[in-house]
Amino acid sequence: MDFSFLIPRGLDLVCTDGAPSVFGILDPSIAPLFLYYSYVPIIFVALLFGLGVFLASHASLVSRLFLWIAITFSVLIAGEILLWIAVPVYLIHFAWQLTALWHILLVVLIAHFAYVFIRDEKMPIRWQWILVILVAPVLALIPSTLNLAGFDIENCESISGMLWTYIYEVEISVALVILAFCVLEFRARIGHADRGSALILGIGICIFWVAFILSNLIGDVTLVYNINLVGPVGMVVLLATLAFLIVRYHAFNLRIFGAQALIISLFALLFAALFIEASTVRYVIAGTLLLVAALGTVLVRSVRKEIQQKEEIELQEKELEIANKQQESLLHFISHEIKGYLAKSAAAFASISDGDYGAVPAPLKTMSDAALVDVRRGVDTVMDILDASNLKKGTVAFAKKSFDLSKLLSELVTELQPTATAKGLVLEFKDSSGGGCVINGDEEKIRRHVFRNVIDNSIKYTPKGKVSVEISKHNSLIRTTIADTGVGITPEDKMNLFTEGGHGKDSLKINVHSTGYGLFIAKQITEAHGGKIWAESDGEGKGSRFIIELPAGSNAA
Amino acid sequence: MRILPESSLPSLVVGVLALFAIFASYYLTLHQNSVILHYPEISVDSDSE
Numbered sequence: 001m002d003f004s005f006l007i008p009r010g011l012d013l014v015c016t017d018g019a020p021s022v023f024g025i026l027d028p029s030i031a032p033l034f035l036y037y038s039y040v041p042i043i044f045v046a047l048l049f050g051l052g053v054f055l056a057s058h059a060s061l062v063s064r065l066f067l068w069i070a071i072t073f074s075v076l077i078a079g080e081i082l083l084w085i086a087v088p089v090y091l092i093h094f095a096w097q098l099t100a101l102w103h104i105l106l107v108v109l110i111a112h113f114a115y116v117f118i119r120d121e122k123m124p125i126r127w128q129w130i131l132v133i134l135v136a137p138v139l140a141l142i143p144s145t146l147n148l149a150g151f152d153i154e155n156c157e158s159i160s161g162m163l164w165t166y167i168y169e170v171e172i173s174v175a176l177v178i179l180a181f182c183v184l185e186f187r188a189r190i191g192h193a194d195r196g197s198a199l200i201l202g203i204g205i206c207i208f209w210v211a212f213i214l215s216n217l218i219g220d221v222t223l224v225y226n227i228n229l230v231g232p233v234g235m236v237v238l239l240a241t242l243a244f245l246i247v248r249y250h251a252f253n254l255r256i257f258g259a260q261a262l263i264i265s266l267f268a269l270l271f272a273a274l275f276i277e278a279s280t281v282r283y284v285i286a287g288t289l290l291l292v293a294a295l296g297t298v299l300v301r302s303v304r305k306e307i308q309q310k311e312e313i314e315l316q317e318k319e320l321e322i323a324n325k326q327q328e329s330l331l332h333f334i335s336h337e338i339k340g341y342l343a344k345s346a347a348a349f350a351s352i353s354d355g356d357y358g359a360v361p362a363p364l365k366t367m368s369d370a371a372l373v374d375v376r377r378g379v380d381t382v383m384d385i386l387d388a389s390n391l392k393k394g395t396v397a398f399a400k401k402s403f404d405l406s407k408l409l410s411e412l413v414t415e416l417q418p419t420a421t422a423k424g425l426v427l428e429f430k431d432s433s434g435g436g437c438v439i440n441g442d443e444e445k446i447r448r449h450v451f452r453n454v455i456d457n458s459i460k461y462t463p464k465g466k467v468s469v470e471i472s473k474h475n476s477l478i479r480t481t482i483a484d485t486g487v488g489i490t491p492e493d494k495m496n497l498f499t500e501g502g503h504g505k506d507s508l509k510i511n512v513h514s515t516g517y518g519l520f521i522a523k524q525i526t527e528a529h530g531g532k533i534w535a536e537s538d539g540e541g542k543g544s545r546f547i548i549e550l551p552a553g554s555n556a557a
Numbered sequence: 558m559r560i561l562p563e564s565s566l567p568s569l570v571v572g573v574l575a576l577f578a579i580f581a582s583y584y585l586t587l588h589q590n591s592v593i594l595h596y597p598e599i600s601v602d603s604d605s606e
Contacts, residue, residue: 008587008588009587009588009590010587010590013590089592089594090586090587090590090592091587093586093592094582094583094586094587097582097586098578098579098582101575101578101579105571105575108571122564125564125567128564128567128568129567131567132567132570132571135571135574136570136571136574139571139574139575139577139578140574140577140578142578142581142582143578143581143582143584143585143586145593148592149593150592150593150594150595151592151593151594151595152595153594153595153596153597154595154596154597159595
């Protein structure tokens with residue numbers, strides 16, 4: 001078979017600005033030093049990063065696309081280097097022709113990558129075809145004079161054709177679509193933990209894209225090709241963005257890779273400088289390299305350790321949260337069932353006591369009355385647990401209306417007076433507000449769960465002396481102070497007084513039926529009404545004061 | 558019988574077109590040397606107009 005068509009012809013036609021010293025076709029001295037300093041390490045870093053991500057994430061679709069981006073980008077940059085240093089005219093022209101190919105392939109790959117990265121799913125086939133339709137004309141016309149109109153021997157450069165206007169238009173349009181897509185995703189992800197990742201990737205891609213396209217465009221228009229050299233540096237921005245996303249948002253499902261990639265990149269950039277700078281500076285660079293390597297190792301190790309610990313904690317947190325939720329729903333279910341049975345029992349005992357089934361012998365009535373009291377207490381306990389659970393879940397509805405708090409407290413004190421008197425306590429109510437204590441809220445819940453609860457508590461925990469309830473006004477707040485001469489509160493008990501199921505150290509000795517939910521519910525309801533509840537005590541055996549502040553309602557005088 | 562899954566068709570089209578672009582450019586430019594060359598004389602002439 002004849003392979004002679006593989007052997008390039010006409011390599012003897014050369015540009016006169018260089019002398020081919022390498023392989024008879026290249027002259028590295030033509031290009032500015034900056035070319036090697038920026039292009040060579042960028043190729044190295046991009047390929048390393050692409051390959052690292054590809055291997056570490058087990059060749060997932062997004063990592064495959066990223067590897068293709070890295071390869072295409074590297075080939076493009078290698079082609080740019082060839083453009084600078086090649087001497088034969090036809091070789092330069094060939095490399096120049098293919099620039100259009102790498103540009104357009106990058107457009108397709110980056111658009112595809114952005115979609116898969118952000119949506120975490122395959123790009124719909126229709127979108128893929130749209131991309132193909134956009135780029136197919138360019139690919140088909142690359143060998144034509146529409147891509148490159150000819151070659152200017154005097155300036156040793158190819159003359160861009162009309163196709164490039166289209167290429168730049170496609171590049172800019174796709175960049176804008178990607179940015180819009182990222183912004184829309186960012187807005188749609190309110191409340192998501194990885195919300196920012198879409199926007200950061202969008203910005204990263206756009207900085208890379210803008211640097212890349214603009215430098216090419218400006219270079220082509222002004223014919224100052226040194227401007228083109230700046231473009232590929234944008235790739236460093238994209239790589240840094242990805243490294244950040246990997247560490248911060250676990251992009252590519254990788255954890256530690258980002259820190260390693262950053263260190264390797266820094267190392268590669270410094271390594272490249274080693275070949276460029278004057279010999280005296282080389283020692284400094286070599287020293288810096290060693291330092292970077294040492295510091296990098298320490299950094300990567302510490303990041304790895306930290307990430308592993310964080311992962312363990314996150315896992316435990318998740319497990320705990322699931323266990324908590326399961327326990328809560330079980331508790332909710334059981335409480336709900338028990339409440340039903342207890343309510344039926346209460347109704348049955350009440351009917352017996354009331355004589356609904358005929359005359360009741362005295363011993364049976366005594367037993368029935370006692371059972372009714374116990375069953376009602378049981379209902380209250382279960383209701384407390386259910387209410388606390390509902391308040392925590394936020395499924396409690398408040399039927400708000402305006403009512404007079406002073407009147408409510410006065411009624412409550414009258415209602416609880418027999419209980420206090422039975423214990424030999426004095427229960428008194430004092431209104432120092434001067435009237436007009438109207439508040440806006442759920443009267444029933446505030447009465448039962450807040451004030452009745454707290455006053456009842458004070459009576460329970462006061463063996464002798466008195467319990468006083470006082471209402472007063474402080475600007476726009478209505479303050480109720482429930483003071484007693486009871487057992488008092490120790491500083492330790494104060495810590496978990498208003499917590500769910502929280503008990504004082506010795507509280508169960510005094511109140512054996514305490515569920516520990518009463519004050520938790522009181523606090524939740526007070527806060528739901530924009531108020532505050534807290535306790536004060538001078539210590540054990542020195543009594544306590546519960547202060548409840550609620551905002552005055554709109555009808556307040 | 559379908560040889561390729563439908564989802565890989567767009568990539569295949571782009572791949573084939575890219576290969577075409579590379580080989581056609583190589584053949585036309587480096588083998589046939591069919592490039593319109595602009596020599597200094599031409600640009601000097603056009604400048605003087």
